[in-house]
Amino acid sequence: MQTEKTDVLVIGAGPAGTVAGAIVNKAGYKVRVVEKMKFPRFVIGESLLPRCMEALEEAGLLESVLQMGFQRKTGAKFVRDGVICDYSFSDQFTDGWDHAYQVTRADFDKALADGLAAQGVPVDYETTVTAIKFNEDGSSVTTITDADGNEKQLEAKFIIDGSGYGRVIPRLFGLDKPSNLPPRKAVFVHINDVNRQMDDEPDRITVIVHKPDVWVWVIPFATGITSVGFVGDPAFFEKYSGTPEEIMRGLIADEPYIAERMKGVAFIWEPKLLQSWSATTEKFFGNGFVLTGNVTEFLDPVFSSGVTLATVSSQIAGKLVVRQLKGETINWEKEYTEVMMQGVNTFRSYVMGWYDTTLHTIFFANDQNPEIKKMICSVLAGYVWDTDNPYVKEHDTALRKLAKTIRLRDSIEYINNGFK
Numbered sequence: 001m002q003t004e005k006t007d008v009l010v011i012g013a014g015p016a017g018t019v020a021g022a023i024v025n026k027a028g029y030k031v032r033v034v035e036k037m038k039f040p041r042f043v044i045g046e047s048l049l050p051r052c053m054e055a056l057e058e059a060g061l062l063e064s065v066l067q068m069g070f071q072r073k074t075g076a077k078f079v080r081d082g083v084i085c086d087y088s089f090s091d092q093f094t095d096g097w098d099h100a101y102q103v104t105r106a107d108f109d110k111a112l113a114d115g116l117a118a119q120g121v122p123v124d125y126e127t128t129v130t131a132i133k134f135n136e137d138g139s140s141v142t143t144i145t146d147a148d149g150n151e152k153q154l155e156a157k158f159i160i161d162g163s164g165y166g167r168v169i170p171r172l173f174g175l176d177k178p179s180n181l182p183p184r185k186a187v188f189v190h191i192n193d194v195n196r197q198m199d200d201e202p203d204r205i206t207v208i209v210h211k212p213d214v215w216v217w218v219i220p221f222a223t224g225i226t227s228v229g230f231v232g233d234p235a236f237f238e239k240y241s242g243t244p245e246e247i248m249r250g251l252i253a254d255e256p257y258i259a260e261r262m263k264g265v266a267f268i269w270e271p272k273l274l275q276s277w278s279a280t281t282e283k284f285f286g287n288g289f290v291l292t293g294n295v296t297e298f299l300d301p302v303f304s305s306g307v308t309l310a311t312v313s314s315q316i317a318g319k320l321v322v323r324q325l326k327g328e329t330i331n332w333e334k335e336y337t338e339v340m341m342q343g344v345n346t347f348r349s350y351v352m353g354w355y356d357t358t359l360h361t362i363f364f365a366n367d368q369n370p371e372i373k374k375m376i377c378s379v380l381a382g383y384v385w386d387t388d389n390p391y392v393k394e395h396d397t398a399l400r401k402l403a404k405t406i407r408l409r410d411s412i413e414y415i416n417n418g419f420k
């Protein structure tokens, strides 16, 4: 079997793989990316956060993305029973980007992979990692299979696994662990959004509370096409039957905020169904490898954290790999796992607070404190590593305390108003 050599093998050419590959390549090491699919390929995850733009910038991939003319995203709008809570990324606690983009992932991921190739990194498409053998010194021999079924071996000093839902290293080495979040389901489609409102609508994601534990995303793209998805407990979807199109039309008809606007619009493709995506792994690194992006932990789509966690984990891991290749001893637990868990756990508190309605109480409260709103806005912008922000530092308690204060205040007002 043919054998080739590289310094670093990156598995997957999604946002995680491309950012990691670019950062290691920039430091002068030989990088090889192996990608199972032919690009462009569909993947869900279309609403980016400002923090993600910093990772793309450091990887030298920002220009490739900007050239695509994607829809600028300047905030997030939450809606419940017609009441709107609007967050604008220009009004936040943490210094950082005030916008991100809403992207069709097939085009976004292709732009990243092409940008990486333009930096001189070979990307082998339609090539699947099927086996890995690690040596005692952390170097490895990986078996890859191309579209024609030809096998090759790749020797690498280090592997970065950015294989997303493929979860290559956790699967090959039995590291997968169930998530502590309950399983959820999504039904989504792209529509020809002929009735879109042009005032503030296209430049933000709209998240609609459909039921306390079911929500809807509306993500407009620059092309006039909009992504719409329902997410919730799988049992909720059981009352909808028929073809995927019939199920989606039934869901849309039952949500007053979008029913009129999306009645009878053309679907660009047949609606897709996804279920039980939350997963994690026993460890984020090992002798000769690191996991980045979705392979580490994916929580829930509600705050659009996926691509940000993917790119930031790769930004951090890529730099650590470079330091290790230069001969430094890296404390991976402290410098990688603990840092990543800071961000992941902050988002986890917000995801849990969303589904137990703590965040509904906060988002839809009257007279919101503008300083607190800025702090929460920074989390929604992806700045979940800014521990100067009390709503990051005390993510597990701050939201609950705030919701309790709001409920107490509302009860006192209710009593003062004679229970009206």
Ligand code: FAD
Pocket: 011, 012, 013, 014, 015, 016, 017, 034, 035, 036, 037, 043, 044, 045, 046, 047, 048, 049, 127, 128, 129, 130, 162, 163, 164, 165, 166, 167, 168, 186, 274, 277, 292, 293, 294, 295, 298, 300, 301, 304, 305, 306, 307, 308, 310
């Ligand atoms: P991926 O994008 O999955 O890329 C991994 C790549 O690895 C793929 O191209 C795959 O083909 C390749 N690969 C897999 N196995 C192998 C193999 N054996 N050999 C070689 N290559 C391989 N995130 C957001 O930021 N915003 C959102 O609005 C959002 N919405 C979401 C909605 C839903 C319903 C779900 C389920 C997720 C959503 N996400 C969202 C999350 C987002 O999809 C992921 O977090 C993101 O795609 C992770 O990027 P990644 O690079 O880690 O993995």
